[in-house]
Amino acid sequence: MFVYADNAATTKIDPEVLKVMLPFLKENFGNPSTFYSKGREVSLAIEHAREQVAQAIGAKPSEIYFTSCGTESDNWAIRGIASRYTEKRGKHIITTNIEHHAVLHTLKAMEKEGYEVTYLPVDREGFISPHQVEDAIRPDTLLITVMTANNEIGSVQPIVEIGKIARAHKVLFHTDAVQAVGHIPVNVEEMQVDLLSLSAHKFCAPKGIGALYIRKGVLPNNLLQGGGQERGKRPGTENTAAIVGMGAAIEKAVRTMEQNTAKISVLRDRLIAGIMNNIPYCIRNTPTHDMLPGTVNISVRYIEGESLLLLLDMNGICASSGSACASGSLDPSHVLLALGLPHETAHGSVRFSLNHENTIEQVDYIIQTMQSITTRLRDMSPLWENVSKESSFQEKEPVVL
Amino acid sequence: MIYSEKVMDHFSNPRNVGAIADADGVGEVGNAKCGDIMKIYLKIENDIITDVKFKTFGCGAAVATSSMATELIKGKPVSEALKLTNKAVVDALDGLPAVKIHCSVLAEEAIKAAIADYLVKQGKNPADYGIKEACNSCCSSCGSSCNEK
Incomplete structure (x- = not known):
């Protein structure tokens, strides 16, 4: 897809x-x-x-x-x-x-x-x-x-x-x-x-x-x-x-703004909830009010954004990241740092920006792909090694919509 | 960002991913703040690296250089593994974008850190083998200092 x-x-x-x-x-x-x-x-x-x-x-x-x-x-x-x-x-x-x-x-x-x-x-x-x-x-x-x-x-x-x-x-x-x-x-x-x-x-x-x-x-x-x-x-x-x-x-x-917004914001909320509920140790960077209809920004802890983008791309999904590697600079996104995220969490950010052409099937495919990619990257992450040793997902954050 | 086919191959099918429970040497370099950490596990018998595994947090180039570096030292005597340079890793990957060269430096340092750990466990001094202490921070291209971790 x-x-x-x-x-x-x-x-x-x-x-x-x-x-x-x-x-x-x-x-x-x-x-x-x-x-x-x-x-x-x-x-x-x-x-x-x-x-x-x-x-x-x-x-x-x-x-x-x-x-x-x-x-x-x-x-x-x-x-x-x-x-x-x-x-x-x-x-x-x-x-x-x-x-x-x-x-x-x-x-x-x-x-x-x-x-x-x-x-x-x-x-x-x-x-x-x-x-x-x-x-x-x-x-x-x-x-x-x-x-x-x-x-x-x-x-x-x-x-x-x-x-x-x-x-x-x-x-x-x-x-x-x-x-x-x-x-x-x-x-x-x-x-x-x-x-x-x-x-x-x-x-x-x-x-x-x-x-x-x-x-x-x-x-x-x-x-x-x-x-x-x-x-x-x-x-x-x-x-x-x-x-x-x-x-x-x-x-x-x-x-077409009104009808598009109605459609896109449903997709956005589904995508946020799908990722936050199914992948532990994620941080929502998109605000919970006064936000654009289609923007989803989430940090997936213990993995790095460019690797995430490359694997998304291999699965046919175009997205972007605020990691330093993805931005081509040495520091991660100034916006994510301004929110108070530590550097390592900002490196693991991914942004999906949806519009009226996206579908529910696509959103579900993104969620499913994010799950498998995250597992794969965390399995090879030395940071995850320590986390999975210490705890078993008690830290899982509740989803706020 | 354009990666060579070899880099994409080692990123999408990384060789030697994992950990070794009873490793004879373990080395970790880099820091999360800068966005890359590499951890190398070595199994050494009669001075030969019989097995090597890695875990890496980082970008595509960080994963690919880790993978390639482990391939280049697998089955080799420790003395030969010590000669591994970042340039050899870059060449074996058919080149890296300029901003990613530091990943290859990190890979070289990770191998050396793991060998240093092995030598210390053997009661030897890594400095006698020409191993300088890894700075455990990013490469020099990054702003953060060596003491920051």
Whole structure:
């Protein structure tokens, strides 16, 4: 059985989306900046996609700017606000310690340039509280940037409350909503955000296209200089087919969200319960409330994540891990460490991210495969040797849903 | 991460997995914090390694290097096993990705730690055989210090 359970990494392009895109890779090849009809028709299609994106997040079309990816949107939001408003507002930025690297590494680079960053620590379930944000605000605070939903564990932050605080203190507020858009309701008015990053390939559109929402009146400087595309704010010839695909995909994701969420969250809960109830010494890293519909993150103690992924792959299952080996770095995932997990437990983490294409049969197959793989890896683990000698599963943790 | 076919073979069908109850030498290196631990068990008769088993907590390369290292010393005299280098393990596996070379170092150290244990039990000094104390931490590429365990 083949099971794709890594939808937080990327998704398969929806066939309907692909169909809408194809003409723009074939006959509708015109440059939208030109004046003849071959270009104008493409320009109209881009503006239609802009309306679709705007409508999906409760924005005006004039507040949507297409970019190349979520990472570019994050970089532009943070760097653009800093270069425009630092002189007037200051050099202090507030964020969390579980942001995506697109935000964290941007801020790390800016610290070297003299910016001061407050990294709010999350609790054991991966949440920050609005009070933490309020307490961190200073007279020189330039920007608050807090992700809407976390990519590894799926925790959804109290963005509406943080938005209120940011507004009350007149501090600009950016959110990386790459994992949220198309999966949970996102509305820029309710959230009171000034900037919001999104990425199309997380909701069944192609890779290489993203967008940044910029509230009217907020004026980040450009990241790129060039021609007049995107009203001069984001130069570069448009990735027309991908933009059209993004528009169609976001429209469909929002239209089908309710029914998909109902289906996916049942699969998620079944997967969590199946693993937690059948495999001893597992730790649930996904929160028990305010979480994405499809994200499951569990640490399987006494085994290492990359080995787990390789064996899952041999059994046809695509998943990911926060282990150092799987991430290609020396440390395990910063998100799992932020939850307070010891390094050795973080090394044994596995993330399954489900979407509407997954089935109950697939989930049961994952559970069954996880059981046999875990037994196999623990049998060859010197850490397990000591555990199985000392006790016989009394430590088994009850499942909390 | 692209592994060679040999690495994938030794990962998916590891040779010599297990423990030896009455082992003549046991060595354990690495630490859980860094994500890999290797434990080697040796059975030695008349200076020949007649049996060897391993247990490993770690990534695909850690399992494959353990497996290959045990294959390379099985049936060999202790003196020859002492000459095993991490490079020999890497070569036998048709190479490892650069970030995984430390796994082969760990495999070499694990073999040496097990032989050192055997020598001590024989009333001999491992240092006389050129065995330095294994640092029991990650390789030098890892941030953690030797004393941290």
